[in-house]
Amino acid sequence: MTEKIQTLRDNAAMRWTALLLLALAMFCAYIFMDILSPIKDLMQTHRNWDSLAFGTMQGSETFLNVFVFFLIFAGIILDKMGVRFTAVLSGAVMLVGGLIKYYAIHENFGGSGAEMWFNDNLNYIPLFEELGVSPFYRGMPASAKVAGIGFMIFGCGAEMAGITVSRGIVKWFKGRETALAMGSEMALARLGVATCMIFSPYFAKLGGSINVSRSVAFGVVLLCIALIMFVVYFFMDKKLDAQTGEAEERDDPFKVSDIGKILSSLGFWLVALLCVLYYSAIFPFQKYAVNMLQCNLTLVEADPATFWGGSSVTIVQYIVMLLVAICSFASNFIRTNKGLKYGLMGLAVVALVVYCYMGYMRGTAETIFAVFPLLAVAITPILGNYVDHKGKAASMLMIGSILLVICHLTFAFILPLFKGNAAGGTIVAYITILVLGSSFSLVPAALWPSVPKLVDEKIIGSAYALIFWIQNIGLWLFPLLIGKVLENTNQGVTDPLALDYKWALIMLACLGIAALLIGLYLKVVDKKKHLGLEEPNIK
Numbered sequence: 001m002t003e004k005i006q007t008l009r010d011n012a013a014m015r016w017t018a019l020l021l022l023a024l025a026m027f028c029a030y031i032f033m034d035i036l037s038p039i040k041d042l043m044q045t046h047r048n049w050d051s052l053a054f055g056t057m058q059g060s061e062t063f064l065n066v067f068v069f070f071l072i073f074a075g076i077i078l079d080k081m082g083v084r085f086t087a088v089l090s091g092a093v094m095l096v097g098g099l100i101k102y103y104a105i106h107e108n109f110g111g112s113g114a115e116m117w118f119n120d121n122l123n124y125i126p127l128f129e130e131l132g133v134s135p136f137y138r139g140m141p142a143s144a145k146v147a148g149i150g151f152m153i154f155g156c157g158a159e160m161a162g163i164t165v166s167r168g169i170v171k172w173f174k175g176r177e178t179a180l181a182m183g184s185e186m187a188l189a190r191l192g193v194a195t196c197m198i199f200s201p202y203f204a205k206l207g208g209s210i211n212v213s214r215s216v217a218f219g220v221v222l223l224c225i226a227l228i229m230f231v232v233y234f235f236m237d238k239k240l241d242a243q244t245g246e247a248e249e250r251d252d253p254f255k256v257s258d259i260g261k262i263l264s265s266l267g268f269w270l271v272a273l274l275c276v277l278y279y280s281a282i283f284p285f286q287k288y289a290v291n292m293l294q295c296n297l298t299l300v301e302a303d304p305a306t307f308w309g310g311s312s313v314t315i316v317q318y319i320v321m322l323l324v325a326i327c328s329f330a331s332n333f334i335r336t337n338k339g340l341k342y343g344l345m346g347l348a349v350v351a352l353v354v355y356c357y358m359g360y361m362r363g364t365a366e367t368i369f370a371v372f373p374l375l376a377v378a379i380t381p382i383l384g385n386y387v388d389h390k391g392k393a394a395s396m397l398m399i400g401s402i403l404l405v406i407c408h409l410t411f412a413f414i415l416p417l418f419k420g421n422a423a424g425g426t427i428v429a430y431i432t433i434l435v436l437g438s439s440f441s442l443v444p445a446a447l448w449p450s451v452p453k454l455v456d457e458k459i460i461g462s463a464y465a466l467i468f469w470i471q472n473i474g475l476w477l478f479p480l481l482i483g484k485v486l487e488n489t490n491q492g493v494t495d496p497l498a499l500d501y502k503w504a505l506i507m508l509a510c511l512g513i514a515a516l517l518i519g520l521y522l523k524v525v526d527k528k529k530h531l532g533l534e535e536p537n538i539k
Helices: 010-032 039-048 049-067 070-082 085-105 111-119 140-175 178-189 191-203 212-244 257-263 266-280 283-296 312-331 338-362 365-371 373-387 392-420 422-453 457-489 502-529
Strands: none
Touching: 010 085, 010 140, 010 191, 010 338, 039 049, 039 283, 039 365, 049 070, 049 111, 049 283, 070 085, 070 140, 070 365, 070 457, 085 140, 085 212, 085 502, 111 140, 140 178, 140 457, 178 191, 178 312, 178 338, 178 373, 178 422, 191 212, 191 312, 191 365, 212 283, 212 457, 257 266, 257 457, 266 283, 266 312, 266 392, 266 422, 266 457, 266 502, 283 365, 283 392, 283 422, 283 457, 283 502, 312 338, 312 373, 338 365, 338 373, 338 392, 338 422, 365 422, 373 392, 392 502, 422 457, 457 502
16 A cells, blocks of 8 residues: 655655746746846847946846845745745736836837936935945936836845745755755756747847837736746645645744854855855856857848748747757656657757757857757756765866856857857857856756755745845846946947957956855865765755
């Protein structure tokens, strides 16, 4: 007689369904996060956003999280109110911010009273201006200011969602496949990056006329879907608590002194520093990556009258991309049927080659960079499973940092050498982007499952919040710094497709070097203090 399943958490199908709901919500959030990244050039030509305005607006996403400490409050809300309440709240906040950003970029904003007011105001913000951290500046387009305000609000919801999802996975998977679950969630959610790169330009150019607000509208619809996913998760999580007798509000409530316990951990600080250094070299880069490729590759966009230049090729290429993702991801979960496993892997490789060929034939930088998360989708579950059963999380963090440095230096020095060679430059770009994606999978698969080893379970939410807060400092600063570096190293350059990205990429490579040094020290500390970072999660 088989043992009766006690709770939803004990049922593998229900456990992974909960994960899927959280991952789909983050998938939608990731799309909106970078919705303007692949159309940076269009924002300059159609909304008068230069690199400084674009970078300032992009950096505004994390402004409230960093300087108003919203992420700290989000962690306290999470620990006091629980996963499901905070999940729905974060979805609602993201949607509100998204709607404001859509209004700012819509054509009706131009010439409105709101535009005139924002042109004349918010040019000077006391204290923030003196500290050099103001989210606005004199001369910044009004649409960029309002979009920045909306992006700030969205950023509060997105980062709250990030820590909530991490806490939710710990709740449903602790003692089971924690790293595999976190790695799978990251892999699925980051398909949003590829989706954004493919469909944001598609909607902006739909019908032969350019309208950048259509791209943002697409993102807002997806934020509605994210909120629905969190609502469904709410009821599923509530049923789990009813079965286990757990309460969302803890009997041992959060205390401010708990923050001191977290901050006194050397391991916590090393993980947090590694996090901010590594992610500052990835997420801000994503916002400029398409424009960087446009400036370094010799691409001839396909004739709109042909299949490669038509609208249908976008759908076909996205289907091929999904085939790569589904086959490679599913192959990780097949244990006994090796023929099926390797068959799926082979199909994924063939589909990836087809996808890359289609990107080359289309001749657009955004479809080339969209390959970024595909290798991560394939290997993140593998790495997560390895950490669960074998450990070596600290070592993975170091390897990820090394790959990060190599990739940014390749973009800075090797890719420009292929200017004029369309095929050669595209091949170098594809290989480098895929390797960068693999680096991106190494770090989350190892980093986030390590946090529960460093702090008590009761304050995991606050620990994630503090790490995300520290990370957000970099995510606020470096989009702005990249924009300023581009402005200072490209003086007199008015063509958005002729910028020199070398020094901006060198700056990002230096972040990777610093992350590597922190990773080396973390490994030494782990060995001395027996933090368990190199040990498996499942024992």
